[in-house]
Amino acid sequence: MDTALNIKDITKKYKDFTLGGIDIEIPMGFSSALIGANGAGKTTLIDIICGVTANDAGKMEYFGKYTDNDRSELRNMIGYCSSANYFPMDWNLKKVAEVMDVAFDNFDRKKFSELCDKFKLGDPSGKKQKKLMKMSDGNRMRTYLAAVLARDTSLLVLDEPASSLDPLARDLLCDMFRDYLAEKDGERTVIFSTHNIADMEFVTDHAIFMAGGKVIEQGFVEDLKEKYILVHGDASVSEKAVPYLLSSTSNKTSFEGIALAEDAEKLAALDTAIEQPTLQQLSIGILRKAEQDYEEK
């Protein structure tokens, strides 16, 4: 399988936070989600991938041949969008289109108009134009997404694209991801970050879990769902089940947790219910374990 992005030992140090060393392989032709709580380092990693922030150590290889020294080639190939204040606030759709046309070789104005129409933002060539500062957070995010999706890129890197979108817009975004990936026969890749995977579960093929600036788990979603199991049972057996659980929650009557699939037989013998977790449940379980490990330290 081809790799869109190979990240080796990427490190970035701030005063009170250190990212890394991060080792990730992003498969080409798939949609990868960076999942983690607020402050896990997702935005920092995305900014390093796109050249917005410099890393202190480590290497990256893009599409099997470019490195972070090849920024002039990579700028047109990577479509990057941050979650907030991506464009100056006094710009309107018309200005966004004009500047994007100058700033990138592969911006398609016609496609931008179509996307603005799909996102119900209005006509970029219209006379009355609302400035970004007057738009809602959701419409601003739609503008950013329309601008980046109107470019012919090979790698789409989006920071929390769904955070301010309503459910219909999120659904539309998922469809757009699928269309984007399908257009170039597996040569395009999407990376997005989220702290709420429930909204983007159906468009996520590959997941990378982050906590405290480190990658704690990664893999194709289908493989992860076979590696882990969701366990629930009566509160009376929770004490016996806990040693096998990576993380769990419980109340007076029942408990629920994530465990490794290899422990399924032992857990089944305790009269617990076992099922395949959703990505959302897996995220909660894995991130909760990371939180517990951090508190123990």
Added chain:
Amino acid sequence: MKKNDSLPFWDAVKVYYGTSLVRIFICMFLLPVSAVLLFVTSIFLMSGGKEEALCVSSIGVILFFCSAYMFFIMDVRVNSSNLPGWKFLKTVKGGFDTYAKAAVTITAVSVLVVLLYSLIAALLYIADIVSLFNTPGACFALWISEMVLIAVIVFLRLIENTTVRLLAYSAVLFQVLLLYLLLLHTVKSMSAAVWIISAAASMLMIAVSSKVSISYYKKKIWEN
């Protein structure tokens, strides 16, 4: 062979300001002039139409102040990593080269605006239409003070925090205003050669400050 993704300077300005270089030039020229015209009209009306109520030297001071803040605001837009749009600007075609072109162009436009003010004042004086300054040499005083100010604006790019930069600029601005007033008083006692050399030296100051600030900006802010 690396791909050349450099933008021409007028496109670099378009990317950073969202508008054309011509519009920016017109705006930077006209806004301070509008402030001066408003001031002159107000004084004229308040004095009941008496021409002698208008203090000619005050025109230079108003122009100095208004253009000073105009240049600063335009410079902040291209040099602030904590303003919206920063992440977008870091990923556009040309990268740092685009930033450098936009920064140098806006400095050059500031210098051209001051040159235009001086030329217009000189032409109006020569044509005996109106004398905007007390003496012809007052143009030099304005020119040198504005050049020092532009060099200061460029150096202040080394301060990343926009609020701190504005406070530092406001403090320096009054010192440069004192320089302007001092130069106005020494105009008559200095030869034309001294004025010309001083004017040339002030332009060199801008070139040096621009080179230093862009190198520092790349190392400490852009690549961080």
